[in-house]
Amino acid sequence: MIRQWKYIFAVFISAGIVMCTTPTVRFANNPPVRFYNDIRPIPTPQSVKPDKFEYFATSNTQRPRVKTVAALRGKEAYDINSYDQVPVSSWFIPRLGYENISAQDLINGPFELGPPRPPLTIIRVRNPQTNPRLFIYDSRNIHYLLKMDPPGWPHIATSSSYIVNRFFWGFGYHVPEDHLIKFTMTDFQTETGIDIRDILSRVAAPEDGFYTAIASRILEGLPLGPIPETGVRRDDPNDHFPHEHRRVLRGLYVFCAYTNMSDIGTDNTLDMYVGESGRGYIKHHIIDFDDAFGTSAARHDRLWAGYNHLFSIPDIISNFFTLGLTVEPWEKLDHTPWKSVGSFEAFYFQPDKWKETYPYKPIRLSQPSDRYWAAKTIGALSEEHIKTVVESAGYPETEAEKYIIQTLVERRKKILDTFLRQVSPIEFLQISNNTVTFRDVSRFFIPIHEETNYHARYLSSTNEELLKMTFSSDSCDFSMPVSEKLIKRANGYFSLEIHAQYGQNKMPTAAVFHFRGAEKAPLVLVGVIH
Amino acid sequence: MVQESISLTTADSSILYKNAYLYLRGLEKQKTNPAVLERLWFLVSYMPHYIKQGMQFASGYAERFVDDPTLFNNIEEFFYTRDKRFRWYPIANINSSYQPRIGIDLTFRKNNFETMLRTKFSDRYKYSIESRLSYQFEAYPIWRLSIGALLDNNNDRRFFGFGAVPDPQSGEYFLENPHNNFGVYQQLRRKIQIVSGIRLSSRWACYLASSFQQRRLADIPGNVNAIGRVFDISRLPGMQRPVQQFYNEIWGRFDTRNEQLYISPGHRIEGYIGYSRGFQTDHSAFMRGGLYYIGNYAIIQKNRFLTPRLVFDFTQNLASNPIPFCEYPRHPSFRGVSQRKILRADNFSLVPSLEYQWPLSFNLNGHLFMDVLLVSNKLTKFNFEKTPWAIGIGTDFHAVDEELARAEIAYGTEGIRLLFHFGFENLVQDRSEWE
Numbered sequence: 001m002i003r004q005w006k007y008i009f010a011v012f013i014s015a016g017i018v019m020c021t022t023p024t025v026r027f028a029n030n031p032p033v034r035f036y037n038d039i040r041p042i043p044t045p046q047s048v049k050p051d052k053f054e055y056f057a058t059s060n061t062q063r064p065r066v067k068t069v070a071a072l073r074g075k076e077a078y079d080i081n082s083y084d085q086v087p088v089s090s091w092f093i094p095r096l097g098y099e100n101i102s103a104q105d106l107i108n109g110p111f112e113l114g115p116p117r118p119p120l121t122i123i124r125v126r127n128p129q130t131n132p133r134l135f136i137y138d139s140r141n142i143h144y145l146l147k148m149d150p151p152g153w154p155h156i157a158t159s160s161s162y163i164v165n166r167f168f169w170g171f172g173y174h175v176p177e178d179h180l181i182k183f184t185m186t187d188f189q190t191e192t193g194i195d196i197r198d199i200l201s202r203v204a205a206p207e208d209g210f211y212t213a214i215a216s217r218i219l220e221g222l223p224l225g226p227i228p229e230t231g232v233r234r235d236d237p238n239d240h241f242p243h244e245h246r247r248v249l250r251g252l253y254v255f256c257a258y259t260n261m262s263d264i265g266t267d268n269t270l271d272m273y274v275g276e277s278g279r280g281y282i283k284h285h286i287i288d289f290d291d292a293f294g295t296s297a298a299r300h301d302r303l304w305a306g307y308n309h310l311f312s313i314p315d316i317i318s319n320f321f322t323l324g325l326t327v328e329p330w331e332k333l334d335h336t337p338w339k340s341v342g343s344f345e346a347f348y349f350q351p352d353k354w355k356e357t358y359p360y361k362p363i364r365l366s367q368p369s370d371r372y373w374a375a376k377t378i379g380a381l382s383e384e385h386i387k388t389v390v391e392s393a394g395y396p397e398t399e400a401e402k403y404i405i406q407t408l409v410e411r412r413k414k415i416l417d418t419f420l421r422q423v424s425p426i427e428f429l430q431i432s433n434n435t436v437t438f439r440d441v442s443r444f445f446i447p448i449h450e451e452t453n454y455h456a457r458y459l460s461s462t463n464e465e466l467l468k469m470t471f472s473s474d475s476c477d478f479s480m481p482v483s484e485k486l487i488k489r490a491n492g493y494f495s496l497e498i499h500a501q502y503g504q505n506k507m508p509t510a511a512v513f514h515f516r517g518a519e520k521a522p523l524v525l526v527g528v529i530h
Numbered sequence: 531m532v533q534e535s536i537s538l539t540t541a542d543s544s545i546l547y548k549n550a551y552l553y554l555r556g557l558e559k560q561k562t563n564p565a566v567l568e569r570l571w572f573l574v575s576y577m578p579h580y581i582k583q584g585m586q587f588a589s590g591y592a593e594r595f596v597d598d599p600t601l602f603n604n605i606e607e608f609f610y611t612r613d614k615r616f617r618w619y620p621i622a623n624i625n626s627s628y629q630p631r632i633g634i635d636l637t638f639r640k641n642n643f644e645t646m647l648r649t650k651f652s653d654r655y656k657y658s659i660e661s662r663l664s665y666q667f668e669a670y671p672i673w674r675l676s677i678g679a680l681l682d683n684n685n686d687r688r689f690f691g692f693g694a695v696p697d698p699q700s701g702e703y704f705l706e707n708p709h710n711n712f713g714v715y716q717q718l719r720r721k722i723q724i725v726s727g728i729r730l731s732s733r734w735a736c737y738l739a740s741s742f743q744q745r746r747l748a749d750i751p752g753n754v755n756a757i758g759r760v761f762d763i764s765r766l767p768g769m770q771r772p773v774q775q776f777y778n779e780i781w782g783r784f785d786t787r788n789e790q791l792y793i794s795p796g797h798r799i800e801g802y803i804g805y806s807r808g809f810q811t812d813h814s815a816f817m818r819g820g821l822y823y824i825g826n827y828a829i830i831q832k833n834r835f836l837t838p839r840l841v842f843d844f845t846q847n848l849a850s851n852p853i854p855f856c857e858y859p860r861h862p863s864f865r866g867v868s869q870r871k872i873l874r875a876d877n878f879s880l881v882p883s884l885e886y887q888w889p890l891s892f893n894l895n896g897h898l899f900m901d902v903l904l905v906s907n908k909l910t911k912f913n914f915e916k917t918p919w920a921i922g923i924g925t926d927f928h929a930v931d932e933e934l935a936r937a938e939i940a941y942g943t944e945g946i947r948l949l950f951h952f953g954f955e956n957l958v959q960d961r962s963e964w965e
Contacts, residue, residue: 026558033554082556240550302892313585316890320925323898324834324888331831527556 027527038238039281045235048225077247097380103388109169115179118187143218149204155340159393160293177217182210221272249362254374257354263291294343338400346410351418368422375419379445424500426511443476450503487517621953658682672729685716713757736782745773768854779804815849839883860964866920876905
């Protein structure tokens with residue numbers, strides 16, 4: 001027995017030695033990839049209906065074994081470029097924070113063909129008895145889905161869905177073209193045989209004779225089912241990165257926490273095969289924002305939505321042994337006074353403790369760098385953006401509208417305070433004459449009154465410390481010189497670690513910038529790690 | 531020379547999968563984690579980490595199994611077939627020191643009619659079959675009429691004697707130097723019943739039940755604890771001839787709770803009175819009555835409850851013949867022993883309980899309880915001395931709108947009792963349901 005332990009011990013020691021001697025990260029001398037061409041033609045894939053029972057079976061057995069190897073490679077997202085950014089792809093288009101998106105741009109959002117034009121023809125009704133949804137064609141023969149509010153809850157789903165659709169477009173996701181519309185029964189063709197009066201008796205009552213709905217233009221292409229939560233689509237040769245390791249999906253943590261879209265899961269995603277059959281590609285969408293702003297939480301008295309998973313064995317065990325004596329802050333929550341507003345607040349909201357109703361693997365695997373990436377985008381969502389979009393959402397009560405704006409502003413601040421402080425929030429701006437300029441995005445988005453210090457280390461490619469300094473800056477932008485002597489000493493490759501410290505609070509990790517330079521050649525940034 | 535953070539460069543998805551990450555990330559070499567301690571910690575924490583993560587994900591999806599409308603439709607289609615007219619579900623009842631019982635419940639509905647068949651089985655001496663035909667108006671006042679029949683056979687019933695503290699040396703019905711302090715007997719129970727219930731509103735309900743029940747109680751000579759080795763069964767009321775009773779009961783309930791199955795604040799008061807008369811060779815006649823009170827008082831938070839409960843039952847003999855021992859008040863609300871044990875038998879019975887209930891999850895509650903069982907032959911002579919008590923902890927799981935499962939562990943004067951029950955119970959039970 002003792003001999004066996006010796007062997008085990010020896011394996012651990014050997015592994016440690018091997019790991020110690022493995023080289024550190026080194027970036028190639030290439031510019032960052034800004035466009036990842038994953039829209040190459042592929043054969044028409046099969047539509048997939050995910051088997052949730054299979055998921056349940058594999059989540060406990062197969063996946064942990066497979067992940068043994070994957071986890072050893074590190075948990076960094078796979079779909080990022082050398083500048084720690086997500087490039088343009090069939091998943092993502094950088095908008096807020098990358099382009100100049102005005103408030104009006106955000107309101108227009110995914111606008112292409114506009115709202116449906118009457119007369120409207122109903123072709124199918126989904127959930128006619130409970131939550132009616134109408135598939136319609138408009139006078140231009142364009143296909144839409146009409147989604148209304150439940151009885152007694154005017155605007156709770158439509159207004160929030162409209163706002164969050166625009167936000168998610170701004171965050172860079174592919175979303176359907178949703179329009180907030182008003183209609184009457186006379187807008188429908190009557191010869192379809194569907195009793196529209198009966199259907200509309202099961203939705204929120206009309207205001208001034210008009211019903212409110214979200215008209216969601218049916219996405220172009222062939223629907224292939226939800227985006228698989230994990231792994232890649234085997235029938236998509238363009239899909240190289242396991243979805244749970246895609247930052248674009250991991251970042252949903254922050255975006256969904258911000259909008260309290262606790263229902264996020266595979267059901268809120270949709271793959272579409274776009275283009276001619278056999279020559280198209282798969283485009284990945286986030287859909288169905290009805291449950292944002294805690295809509296269903298309010299309707300079903302689930303005030304815990306966003307604060308707890310629906311069911312969690314660790315929580316059950318913990319609650320069992322603590323006898324429920326510990327009171328979570330959210331348990332003091334109550335409904336808002338307006339039926340148009342869901343369970344949505346900013347006082348008890350703790351961004352890093354936010355939980356989606358059903359555990360969603362990419363969210364659960366998200367890393368501080370993923371959340372930092374997403375938080376930067378939230379930072380680019382200005383108060384003007386928020387105010388303009390919410391004011392166009394047609395809330396029936398002015399106070400409710402103000403409450404939503406205020407809550408979104410306060411939640412934004414909490415998001416930035418939390419997720420920009422999980423890494424050192426330093427971004428590269430430019431290099432000019434061997435002087436590198438950086439920006440502290442935390443200070444850029446939120447004025448900080450506490451003393452800020454930056455601890456910088458210049459390291460060679462073999463991790464030898466070349467120079468060390470600590471400094472403070474009055475501005476969120478600051479510059480750091482790089483001497484030719486240092487570049488020469490580093491043999492043309494070095495990294496610059498910058499560790500931010502706000503007051504006594506030193507950030508958990510440093511931002512690391514990798515540079516290449518040579519005599520009489522310009523200094524070039526080749527890689528960024530947050 | 532200025533390098534800015536904007537440039538346009540394209541990478542192609544045709545890059546081989548294994549290189550895609552390196553290419554896109556712009557890495558020259560595979561990134562590795564330089565911290566060996568971090569590595570070792572990862573290896574050490576690997577199993578706990580994934581056990582925790584596995585539990586988290588499995589629990590999420592297990593709950594989804596219950597809550598997801600699509601999945602639930604699938605389950606409904608599994609349990610409810612033929613346009614939801616036919617329903618079936620399994621029953622499991624595990625009680626420590628007793629054989630487990632498993633069974634099945636089959637229900638067929640058409641229009642306002644419903645027919646049900648329920649079976650439970652342990653072995654060839656322990657089984658029960660129950661059937662019922664009902665008709666119900668759905669709108670308030672909800673009115674329901676049902677006719678049912680039951681056949682129940684068991685050979686593991688236990689009787690401990692009469693009085694607050696049954697004394698085997700007392701001589702009363704006990705043999706001299708009895709083998710044990712309780713006797714095991716066999717009971718074959720047959721019952722037909724007609725129930726007419728009315729629910730006037732969500733708060734008020736009442737019903738009238740009439741039944742004929744026959745209990746054939748018998749000794750089990752082969753059993754070391756047979757009742758004939760403990761009691762003088764030639765004198766013990768109920769053992770000489772079949773207990774055959776016509777029983778009528780009227781029952782009423784007032785309930786202020788908003789949710790009657792989930793825990794919610796409010797009070798529930800129930801009262802009943804019944805008359806039982808022997809038939810043919812059974813010359814007994816008695817009256818029974820009772821009052822139940824359950825209060826749910828929110829403490830700490832609106833979803834943590836302190837629940838005091840008081841269950842009072844009495845029996846009044848109306849004939850010169852003694853009441854069969856199996857017809858004295860039972861104590862299903864006392865959780866220290868199985869209902870298959872008649873731990874105490876006397877004219878008056880009181881079970882005070884205090885329970886604390888708190889949520890464990892969305893539709894899972896925990897409860898911590900203490901029950902006491904008091905019996906007396908006079909209303910004014912309840913005595914706490916040597917009274918059975920039990921403290922325990924448990925969980926109950928609600929699916930849709932009914933309690934689906936319950937697990938409990940109790941400790942007290944009668945030792946440790948473990949209970950696991952799966953399956954729906956009858957919502958309306960009169961005292962003829964006392965096993």
